Amino acid sequence: MPVSRRYSPEHPPGERCRFGLDFSFVVPPGVGIVSGTVAIFTNTASPQPADADWTIGPVEVTGRTLSAELGGGIEGKDYQVRWTATDSDGNVWPRTCLVLCAPTS
Secondary structure: OOOOOEOOOOEOOOOEEEEEEEOOOOOOOOOOEEEEEEEEEEOOOOOOEOOOOEEEOOOEEEOOEEEEEEEEOOOOOEEEEEEEEEEOOOOEEEEEEEEEEOOOO
16 A cells, blocks of 8 residues: 555455555554454545445454455545554554545456
């Protein structure tokens, strides 16, 4: 993922893919991730939940990374993928990434 936190390539509408986010850049060394969540919103001036557009699988913790199977999306729409990690010290780390739904080549 580039520094902009935009997933690349675009997500093919209606397909199911594994998405993830590495939290190593914010969670201090020696602290682990114990749980996480993911939610998807429209990427608009007033973001709205996009639950009707997506299906979200269970969030998995692998080291300092959260991942989940995400499926769906509507062609031409831009979405916010909001990850929230809880570390072993009880701190909560919310981060937002962007994904555009478009056919890939």
